Amino acid sequence: MTAGAEPGEWPVLVTGAGGFIxxxxxxxxxxxxxxxxxxxxxxxRVEPADPAIDWRIGDLREPDVRRGALRGVxxxxxxxxxxxxxxxxxxxxxxxxxxxxxxxLADAAAAGVERFVYTSTLHTLAAxxxxxxxxxxxxxxxRTVDAPYSRTxxxxxxxxxxxxxxxxxxxxxxxxxxxxxxxxxxxxxxxxMMAAARCVFLPGGGIPVVDAEVVARAHRMALTEGExxxxxxxxxxxxxYREMARLVARLAxxxxxxxxxxxxxxxxxxxxxxxxxxxxxxxxxxxxAVAGGFLRLHVSGARADRTFGLTHPPPIRSIYGALEDARxxxxxxxxxxxxxxxxxxx
Numbered sequence: 001m002t003a004g005a006e007p008g009e010w011p012v013l014v015t016g017a018g019g020f021i022x023x024x025x026x027x028x029x030x031x032x033x034x035x036x037x038x039x040x041x042x043x044x045r046v047e048p049a050d051p052a053i054d055w056r057i058g059d060l061r062e063p064d065v066r067r068g069a070l071r072g073v074x075x076x077x078x079x080x081x082x083x084x085x086x087x088x089x090x091x092x093x094x095x096x097x098x099x100x101x102x103x104x105l106a107d108a109a110a111a112g113v114e115r116f117v118y119t120s121t122l123h124t125l126a127a128x129x130x131x132x133x134x135x136x137x138x139x140x141x142x143r144t145v146d147a148p149y150s151r152t153x154x155x156x157x158x159x160x161x162x163x164x165x166x167x168x169x170x171x172x173x174x175x176x177x178x179x180x181x182x183x184x185x186x187x188x189x190x191x192x193m194m195a196a197a198r199c200v201f202l203p204g205g206g207i208p209v210v211d212a213e214v215v216a217r218a219h220r221m222a223l224t225e226g227e228x229x230x231x232x233x234x235x236x237x238x239x240x241y242r243e244m245a246r247l248v249a250r251l252a253x254x255x256x257x258x259x260x261x262x263x264x265x266x267x268x269x270x271x272x273x274x275x276x277x278x279x280x281x282x283x284x285x286x287x288x289a290v291a292g293g294f295l296r297l298h299v300s301g302a303r304a305d306r307t308f309g310l311t312h313p314p315p316i317r318s319i320y321g322a323l324e325d326a327r328x329x330x331x332x333x334x335x336x337x338x339x340x341x342x343x344x345x346x
């Protein structure tokens with residue numbers, strides 16, 4: 001796409017549009033004036049206030065589904081993917097994250113698509129320190145959390161960034177996205193587990209969080225302002241998991257106690273998770289998930305903020321939005337939330 005183009009001139013396909021990030025991206029594009037084709041595996045949750053989206057239901061792995069959804073579009077946001085920090089005994093991560101992406105890139109080029117934006121993960125980047133956070137150019141160093149998910153996402157990134165017969169590729173690597181309409185759920189599951197507990201004991205790791213609406217804007221701007229062949233870390237403030245639990249407690253009244261799991265426990269817990277989860281799917285107690293709890297994932301989003309004009313709300317507002325949506329939708333009717341603008345209770 002060319003910078004300065006009027007939004008309505010650019011029909012855009014969003015894959016994974018029935019999911020959390022893909023849904024926010026699709027609705028954000030449609031609200032900005034794009035004609036959006038939303039591809040989802042099953043009929044999505046649609047609310048009366050949602051902007052119009054041309055929904056297509058089908059599996060991205062099927063060539064006919066891809067080609068039908070691509071007909072007439074000029075840009076693609078590929079937000080669909082296989083997501084888990086656990087094992088992948090069936091090889092589905094490669095089929096979905098690599099081979100389906102390869103097929104979508106080829107079909108997009110054949111359809112005349114000009115810009116292809118790929119939704120990736122911070123696990124393809126690196127961890128820096130609080131004083132010197134990593135950025136998009138820092139060599140990858142996340143071996144402790146390496147898993148089929150991160151390996152296949154790195155490979156899909158390379159396919160995207162190499163471009164394909166004139167289709168310019170851009171990669172967006174969001175932090176821990178937080179916001180409403182997280183149906184799977186992903187980040188909201190962590191927040192709800194915290195809010196349901198009287199006390200939690202958490203390791204010392206943390207991650208940059210980012211509001212879901214900011215992630216949506218970053219994808220929209222990447223279609224016009226992103227540099228072809230580039231990656232962008234889209235992150236807000238860094239939060240330790242203990243800080244996150246304290247913000248949840250400020251809103252929900254729980255957890256009432258947030259205790260530490262010392263760093264010395266990382267190696268034995270990872271070894272236990274590896275032994276219990278060897279060859280099994282699921283990420284609740286996988287080695288990568290356990291190691292991730294101890295990882296201080298300090299990453300800078302300065303490049304994306306500057307290029308896309310991003311500003312970030314306080315994390316407590318994003319957390320409130322996620323929890324309030326879970327309460328309102330009936331997934332967590334037991335929640336009673338305080339105003340996020342109110343001062344912390346004594």
